[in-house]
Amino acid sequence: MYSIDGICIIFKVNIPCNLDGESFREGRKMALLSKLRKWAFKRSLWAFHLNTGSCNGCDIEILDLFTPKYDVERFGIKLVGSPRHADVLVVTGPITKKSLERVKRVYEQMPDPKYVVVVGTCGSTGGLFQGSYNLLGSVDKLLPVDAYVIGCPAKPEAIIDAFVKLMEKIKSGA
């Protein structure tokens, strides 16, 4: 069943889209729809924060973004309670074996045009916990990652940089 991806962007309706990422890009001829999508995405990115075994340092810095001092709602970035409404998956922590199953489930529940931002050194490369028996190590062994924020924990400004870079990456149609 061919999903009308652009339409579902306008009305934020989650029509299941059986086209996975790659073949969507092959469908370049839908120029009108991809232009619509770029216009729609410029406005707002809804983020879902996923803790896969992090030490809470980065999680608190991510939540600082939504409190008065940094207040990323100015850019339309909003923290949503469930992955079904989210465009960006903000992942912290080296994936522990016990949360491996749930990370996959959360990633699959997100509607198709989805992006992953990894915050923190231990999510990017395992950091201090390299070589532990209960960890997968870095997040990109499991999910395709679009942006990394290095730091233990990363400064909130650096996380805002990552969102800005992600928006530029979407605008350039990657």
Place this chain on the structure above:
Amino acid sequence: MPWGTLLREAIRNLVNKPATVNYPLIQTKVPSGFRGILSFDINKCIGCGTCERVCPTNVIKMIPNEKTRLKKAPRFELSKCVFCGSCVDVCPTKAITFTENYHTAVIRKNELDIIPE
């Protein structure tokens, strides 16, 4: 409802300047001594390798290099760094120092690496 305290709080918020920092337009100024991205000066380095032994997340790897006295210099893979600063403390010639640059958001992991030329 504690009307007295709430009213005072509301007026105080009206008068004070906003708490929001307008980040991307105004770059926030970090205090001195901030632990940002490392900077490495090859001329000061003698190649002793103490930093490699002390780093908790094996960021530093000594690679052969002509410029130092012991013919090897550290290569930093900063995507593993936790910015703890133990290498900065232990370096005998202060070749590794902290900068005040906190822009650590990258698209590919190796954008932050420091390779001594």
Place this chain on the structure above:
Amino acid sequence: MSIIDTLRNIYGEKVKATVDKYNEIWIEIPSLLLREVLALLQRNGYDHLSTITGHDDGERIRLIYHLIKFGTKSTEMVNIVTYADRNNPVVPSMINEYPSALVYEREIFDLLGVKFEGHKGLKRLLLPEDVPEDFHPLRKDFKVQE
């Protein structure tokens, strides 16, 4: 010290006690006496069990029960050390004297494989369910398979 004398005259030579610089009392007892000694300590006011430390030092598994007595004037800290055989470590469970031991004993069973007889829900606490049966990471001979 009051508690060392009471234990000495009850159990005599089976109890070895030392006091270190920070007035922590370390008492070594065989694991058979564990339940009696801890019941006695609880009657004497040692009602706070900080935690149970499990440690595999190559030949035996050492279990240390860290207890505190919150007196009005002073606070005494006692560490009860006991040993369990490495191949089939079984130790009486302290659930009814110290209910908070429920979680500590499950953790030691999970990471060291010590079985606590009398513990109702002795399951793994920290590691995922699909981990092999003899997977006890804190054992000295544990190899990390990647």
Place this chain on the structure above:
Amino acid sequence: MSVRIPIGPIHPMLKEPINFVFYVEGETIVDAEPNIGFVHRGIEKLAETKTWFQNLYLLEKVCGICSSSHQGCYAQCAERIFEVEPPERALYIRTLMWELERLHSHLLWLGVIMHEIGFDTLFMYAWRDREKVLDLVEMISGRRVGYSINIIGGVRRDISYDMLVKAVEVANFIAERAEHYEKIILKEETVINRTQGVGYLSKADAIRLNAVGPTVRASGVKRDVRGNMPYGIYDETPFDIVIDDGCDVLARIIVRIREMVVSAEIIKWIAFQIPKSEDIKLKKITPFTKPPENEAVSRVEAPRGELFYYIKSNGSLNPERVKIRTPTLANIASIIHMVKGHYIADIPPIVAGIDPCMSCMDRVIIVDVNKEKKKVMTYDEIRRYSIKWYKNNYKVIKEERR
């Protein structure tokens, strides 16, 4: 017949994934079972592979909010193993960082518990005031979270005069805000309705279940590591244990707010009494010195309760065993006891009441037995459900609780 509900994902607001399975009959909870381990990174095994100084930075990352408590407790325990005494000024700086961390951790928790019962404005206020403490800490230690200021045998960075002036300023500001919050909370009916009588833990149960930290002090038990077993310079600082005999979530809020005022007092005392001396660390302890072979125990009052470290060394560069017991683990037995007999809508305030480090990925599946309808709710929906549920039948509950 009791229905089995796995609780989660708890809102991303909370951090460390914990999963409770609640056995429910109708609306009241009969039993609960903890299922933790989502954040088990095998730190105790890793600590055996790293050297004494590398462990300072590893063990700082056990918990991102009380990182200085973990590092300070480890450094204190290692100093007992190396049999050394850090210089006086280093202890003052280490205690200052502990108290600043207690301030920002309690403010964080105040925001979290207010968000749990739906009072979002206070959440925003508390976290806005917390930014002032973080700016000060960034000035002193170079980073907002995870200050890594302690080393074995002292402290890494000295503290300058204007940092102390700013510390007194922040302490006054936070003390004044704490009184303001206490006034609001004690008079605000919505907070009182949702937290009074909820999560009741009597004094005898608190002692029997070995609860720690503000949870036990809110049940009227005078237990605080800084008061009972003073370490560092706590026997000289002006410190009295804050207790409240309300035994419920409201009492826990009040105890933590008053503790912020006590911490502000300690910070001001440190700023005036800190000895003027150059040496802040022992020169003879370097990252490559080997300790004698012995074992040591050390306890520290982290913002959430008594934090416990046991270390055994075999004389080599790596410790032979590092045992960590975090305060949240000690309070789990209390959660199971407190939840029994309450409604599903009380789960968020009770579970957040002990200030656990918790967030999770499972989904809440509430199986409605008689209507055979399976409802899948995230924690966020459970919060909105509990706020709505309280709105339309809180009169009934009020009589019940009187």
